[in-house]
Amino acid sequence: MTDPIAAAPSTRVCVVPGGPVEGSVRPPGSKSLTNRALVCAAFASGTSRLSGTLVSEDTEVMIESLAKIGVAIKKVDGGQALVIEGIGGVISEDARRISAQSPVEMFIANSGTTIRFLTAALSAFGGRYRLSGIPRMSERPIGDLVDAIKPILDGEIVAESPGGCPPVSIDSRGWKGSGLAVSGGVSSQYLSGLMMAAPIASQAVRMEIVGEMVSMPYVRMTAGLMQTFGGQTQWEQDDDGKLSAVTVGGEYVGCEWAIEPDASAASYFWAAAAISGGRVLVQGLGEDASQGDVGFARVLAQMGCDYTATDAGIEIAAETAGSEPAALSPPSLRGIDVQMGEISDTVQTLSVVALFADGPTRIRGVGHNRFKETDRIGNLAIELRKLGGRVDEHDDGLTVYPLTAERIASDETVVLETYNDHRMAMSFALLGLRIAGIEILNPACTRKTYPEFWADLESLTGRAHHWHSSDRPSESIA
Numbered sequence: 001m002t003d004p005i006a007a008a009p010s011t012r013v014c015v016v017p018g019g020p021v022e023g024s025v026r027p028p029g030s031k032s033l034t035n036r037a038l039v040c041a042a043f044a045s046g047t048s049r050l051s052g053t054l055v056s057e058d059t060e061v062m063i064e065s066l067a068k069i070g071v072a073i074k075k076v077d078g079g080q081a082l083v084i085e086g087i088g089g090v091i092s093e094d095a096r097r098i099s100a101q102s103p104v105e106m107f108i109a110n111s112g113t114t115i116r117f118l119t120a121a122l123s124a125f126g127g128r129y130r131l132s133g134i135p136r137m138s139e140r141p142i143g144d145l146v147d148a149i150k151p152i153l154d155g156e157i158v159a160e161s162p163g164g165c166p167p168v169s170i171d172s173r174g175w176k177g178s179g180l181a182v183s184g185g186v187s188s189q190y191l192s193g194l195m196m197a198a199p200i201a202s203q204a205v206r207m208e209i210v211g212e213m214v215s216m217p218y219v220r221m222t223a224g225l226m227q228t229f230g231g232q233t234q235w236e237q238d239d240d241g242k243l244s245a246v247t248v249g250g251e252y253v254g255c256e257w258a259i260e261p262d263a264s265a266a267s268y269f270w271a272a273a274a275i276s277g278g279r280v281l282v283q284g285l286g287e288d289a290s291q292g293d294v295g296f297a298r299v300l301a302q303m304g305c306d307y308t309a310t311d312a313g314i315e316i317a318a319e320t321a322g323s324e325p326a327a328l329s330p331p332s333l334r335g336i337d338v339q340m341g342e343i344s345d346t347v348q349t350l351s352v353v354a355l356f357a358d359g360p361t362r363i364r365g366v367g368h369n370r371f372k373e374t375d376r377i378g379n380l381a382i383e384l385r386k387l388g389g390r391v392d393e394h395d396d397g398l399t400v401y402p403l404t405a406e407r408i409a410s411d412e413t414v415v416l417e418t419y420n421d422h423r424m425a426m427s428f429a430l431l432g433l434r435i436a437g438i439e440i441l442n443p444a445c446t447r448k449t450y451p452e453f454w455a456d457l458e459s460l461t462g463r464a465h466h467w468h469s470s471d472r473p474s475e476s477i478a
């Protein structure tokens, strides 16, 4: 059969509604852990063997970029395991020659982790580079990172687009200082990138945090991952217990390491159980996971779902209203008021769940979601309103009001834009589990972090999606 997603970029998909979603699933490896491990392994001395790695656009652009400075990365098992020969801080002769003539060009598509981590790492490493991506990447700020690097750089670094956005040009002879200051109000990836870069600069660097730091669990993840490779961090807190500075040092040494399944990807499956009156076990993720997004399952518990963590994974089961069998009874979900600044990649997932709750859900602390793959507050509100309900947009988040029972039962066609944002597509898939007539445009955009998403959802629900392509308007190729 032709691959329905690859068939045409204008493909749309309809997820088929049905009864409770029951089963278990193991999402692919974490994007955040894979891209961090790739950076540490690339600049380590010796060989690293990573298992459970994510195969996706975001990890592929990282691999391709590292290959350009001479890092040898062997893919095993279709890329789900990687063997990396670290360059231990020395650029290959080939890459040095190329860089002497003109900057090494790196295309990073729309991968925030790749451009932020590599901007920091390459500035510490030295050489000439230009990192660019798709048009949306030229609207995603990197100025705070560039400003943090400038004072310690022996060389020049420029964010070329208005508002301090990529492409980024680097002409570096390495870092010359041992202290810097970084703002973290737009993205934690700046600090994570700088932390991973310090061992590459071969010196201890004290990094002062200016103002708020969003997405803090990712910074803790960075420290934990670096430790696995020999990096060291020391934390300082202010009088209120807030992180104020981190001093980073050590040297990377290659190692063997298994990557956890992706917790942001897991959110769609837990949510599927919550809104369908079902029960889903996500395998391979426990309460000790290094990804903050496992906390999304706890948010569903706050809405009334049953939460169980065992050695097998974390399971979410919906409470259903009334005494009828789950298949006939709608799930009972409470509207909540929730801070999501630490788990912002799951805001779209929760917004969809909130449409099926018994009252409004207020999501707070995620103003920085406007700078991701798309404006994940404004554009999310626009799409959810197409269902006819009320969604209020705030500077720091959204309030999502429940849909009426009549609207949920209606099968009127609603076409939803994904803005080339994988998380829009995967969240809107959940709508289709409960409401007929939901058509999702450009489903292939899940390739950024989860190319197999549609197939995994079909396996879990046991229901084939309906694919439509505008090249073949009347044809359903499910």
Ligand SMILES: O=C(O)C1=C[C@@H](OP(=O)(O)O)[C@@H](O)[C@H](O)C1
Pocket (backbone or CB within 6 Å): 031, 032, 033, 112, 113, 186, 187, 188, 189, 192, 214, 215, 218, 344, 345, 368
């Ligand atoms: O460090 C990371 O791996 C990430 C940090 C988060 O970004 P922000 O810090 O910009 O919120 C998150 O949204 C992104 O998907 C991955």
Ligand SMILES: C=C(OP(=O)(O)O)C(=O)O
Pocket (backbone or CB within 6 Å): 110, 111, 112, 113, 114, 345, 372, 373, 423, 449
């Ligand atoms: C925001 C995301 O990615 P990144 O910033 O790494 O592009 C994401 O995966 O939701």
